[in-house]
Amino acid sequence: MATHMDAEEFRRQGHAVVDWIADYWSGLRDRPVTAQEPPGAIAARLPAAPPEQGENFEQILADLDTVVTPGLTHWQHPGFFGYFPANTSGPSVLGDLVSAGLGVQGMLWATGPACTEVETVMLDWLAQLLDLPARFRSTGPGGGVIQDSASSATLVATLAALHRAGGGDWRAQGVTRRYRVYTSTQGHSSIEKAARIAGLGDEGVRAVEVDELLALDPVALRTAITADQAAGVVPALVVATIGTTSTTAIDPLPAISQICREYGIWLHVDAAYAGAAAVCPELRHTHTGLEYADSYCFDPHKWLLTGFDCDAFWVADRAELVETLSVLPEYLRNAATESGAVLDYRDWQVPLGRRFRALKLWFVLRSYGVEGLRAHIRSGVELAAWFADQVRADERFELVAPHPFSLVCFRLRAGDESSAALLARLNATGRIYLTHTRVAGRYTLRLAVGSPLTRKEDVFDAWRLVSELADVADQADSDQL
Amino acid sequence: MATHMDAEEFRRQGHAVVDWIADYWSGLRDRPVTAQEPPGAIAARLPAAPPEQGENFEQILADLDTVVTPGLTHWQHPGFFGYFPANTSGPSVLGDLVSAGLGVQGMLWATGPACTEVETVMLDWLAQLLDLPARFRSTGPGGGVIQDSASSATLVATLAALHRAGGGDWRAQGVTRRYRVYTSTQGHSSIEKAARIAGLGDEGVRAVEVDELLALDPVALRTAITADQAAGVVPALVVATIGTTSTTAIDPLPAISQICREYGIWLHVDAAYAGAAAVCPELRHTHTGLEYADSYCFDPHKWLLTGFDCDAFWVADRAELVETLSVLPEYLRNAATESGAVLDYRDWQVPLGRRFRALKLWFVLRSYGVEGLRAHIRSGVELAAWFADQVRADERFELVAPHPFSLVCFRLRAGDESSAALLARLNATGRIYLTHTRVAGRYTLRLAVGSPLTRKEDVFDAWRLVSELADVADQADSDQL
DSSP states (O other), X not given: OOOOOOHXXXXXXXXXXXXXXXXXXXXXXXXXXXXXXXXXTTGGGSOSSOOSSOOOHHHHHHHIIIIIGGGOOOTTSTTBOSSSOOOOOHHHHHHHXXXXXXXXXXXXGGGOHHHHHHHHHHHHHHHHHTTOOGGGSTTTTOEEEEESOHHHHHXXXXXXXXXXXXXXXXXXXXXXXXXXXXXXXXXXXXXXXXHHXXXXXXXXXXXXXXXXXXXXXXXXXXXXXXXXXXXXXXXXXXXXXXXXXXXXXXXXXXXXXXXXXXXTXXXXXXXXXXXXXXXXXXXXXXXXXXXXXXXXXEOHHHHSSOOSSOEEXXXXXXXXXXXXXXXXXXXXXXXXXXXXXXXXXXGGSSSSOOOOTHHHHHHHHHHHXXXXXXXXXXXXXXXXXXXXXXXXXXXXXXXXXXXXXXXXXXXXXXXXXXXXXXXXXXHHTSSOBOEEEEETTEEEEEEEOOOTTOOHHHHHHHHHHHHHHHHHHHHHHHHHO | OOOXXXXXXXXXXXXXHHHXXXXXXXXXXXXXSSOOOOTTTTGGGSOSSOOSSOOOXXXXXXXXXXXXXXXXXXXXXXXXXXXXXXOOOHHHHHHHHXXXXXXXXXXXXXXXXXXXHHHHHHXXXXXXXXXXXXXXXXXTTOEEEEESOHHHHHXXXXXXXXXXXXXXXXXXXXXXXXXXXXXXXXXXXXXXXXXXXTTOOGGGEEEEOBXXXXXXXXXHHHHHHHHHHXXXXXXXXEEEEBSOTTXXXXXXXXXHHHHHHHHTOEEEEEOTTGGGGGGSGGGGGGGTTGGGOSEEEEOHHHHSSOOSSOEEEEXXXXXXXXXXHOOOOGGGOOHHHHHTOXXXXXXXXXXXXXXXXXXXXXXXXXXXXXXXXXXXXXXXXXXXXXXXXXXXXXXXXXXXXXXXXXXXXXXXXXXXXXXXXXXXXXXXXXXXXXXXXXXXXXXXXXXXXXOTTOOHHHHHHHHHHHHHHHHHHHHHHHHHO
């Protein structure tokens, strides 16, 4: 017989793992933010084959420190300012632990009713928390669901849009005409990926010009749509963004949704990172115009203290979504589904199976409460604003874009090479980690605040490093000349 | 400031959650396997809105017992024989806990080198464990990756197949001609779903006839392919199955792969449930002919003691896969990627982000060792064989299909109504849970063994219940006449 870990052993080892994580968090500040090892170094520390006999758990846990942690980028580190945050928190980790311990597979309501119902209620809670339009609540024809990521939300929205635009043909016959998806030149790469997956090809996406704030230009959108129509291309989907990945630009939803209504085009709003800001009433103006969107998503796993994966995705008409994705073989038939009284979330997503991810949301929303979540968002916005003030006051630097949320985009006036060299020097310190983008072709540093461990002192330190190493970078540039 | 749970509080509450899970497992046997509540009952126990102030963690944990567990289907219950197993185990739960605690986002090698490298090594370990063809190892041009589920593996394989069949057009222009995907009439519903998502429509899938063992008929496959070619339809993909969902039939890979090579068609082999059996040398004959497949997947989260989600997916040519899915925006550019010396798993999957799922595999493979995993599989196969023997010896019943793995398909000779009534009675006891399928149109009960808590006594009890309630069901049928 396989020797399964019994409940008492699980208890003992589980406590040890919890302690290991608590120690990891306590010691995070003293680690370099990123790994300093070359490709292959971690793999080389692992045996070439799995062991014949089972090993004891103490040894496995000990190897975390020798094999794994030296080879990590520490996303929860107080000095992690790269990409967007991928927040987690104690309550989220423990909610996920309960989910793993239950081992429930919630593909259908019937295969785990609580898995489905808690999720529906949590998405309704989130909709209230962000003050989303009523049409997204499950009490009407809409509703929310957890996707693994905003990429998958975009894909699912693309498919629903094709189902609508295809006039009944798409489900049976697929892509039989040319369709177009519109987003701004700043739209996320997942939009292109979704179009490719959906069989539209890269040419199926039209990147619409932006204004000087890097927000989609509605006049250019309308022009693109009418030109396509004239050429026999069917406009299927517009993806508008609240908080673009590069600079957190905000597309003008009122004008865009007006155009979508006029042409009958599905409007998906991607607020992957910035949606969390709407928990604060003073930041909800960023969501103006959302009331006519067909779908909307944001990632609690980015800035709302809920570990990856947890993208919250809503549709205004869940029947349209289910029709798009449902396939019903005999072995999944059951009385609850046939009664029509339940939601089967497998029909709202690409995969069939699903974890009980609503638990971590439940734990986070209750542990922090509305006030705690607002405090977290406000802290990020304030620290970013402080950092932006330092940049603004320093003549060596310039701000590249507005900073409505917790991301600051900046560069050295000295030029691209200086800015790239500065980033390399900053990251080589191991004390902070920033990433870059290009804005209008120019190399730009991005500092995104949001780790729950990041305090005021950490952002002060970050600025001190940026300021100090900027001179070194300048010097390097001069040396090169 | 948001009041984040500090390390000491996490330690305290984490121990409590671990204890809660240990108690849950210890008490599982005494619970009904499935929830006994009507739709909406769980949601009604939750407040309509999130709390303004944070609540204390003890209260949240206590609510698991009042709100959640009474509303669950308990997939880890010793009496759970439904669908396929969705195994988990102590080591898996704790590996997932470490992953949640680290909160690493491994979309690129650079964003968490250990996340990528441990995954690559684990997939190589698994390939050895199952004795998969050498072409799937990362040391050559192939390699493995974790997908959330076999559905996503099928989708990714479909896209790679289209990229190959499209002759260079597909990435840019999408689906511009008619393509066909072939699988047997017993192929999983995710194949139809993948084809729909990929823009081929439901008509893009050809369900090929099966033989008397419910395995794909290669002669019918060849006929379908040549007919399609004659009609200008491009054959793109064959999905062969080892262990179909309905009855665990095994498609004849040697003949199928011969046809695929002849016509240059991508062959994907879906062994979602049954792949785990190949850890046992005496069951590897089920995988004969795999050496020419272009891709293969199985789910450690089904029968190999690793919690959902963990589908292991391999390709023979990783460059083809990456070319199919890669989109590279500026903000994801980095030196490691550009060096070509690393794998970026975001290009092997639909979503961008990814969790550190290799940790649970590492914990499971080391904790059980090869011998422990074999013992688990053998236990399931033996218990299923014992159950099948009882069915065979009882003239009221008949076996509907062979049982090469741990699934037994059977029915009452009395007919569909009796069989359906028996299933309803069995599940109403709350002591065991079975699901059904239809084989050649006839209602069939499925008993799948695989929960780590299931012992010989549980399968004995299951048979006793089946035997006892069969008479009641027969009686009910007579009453209705």
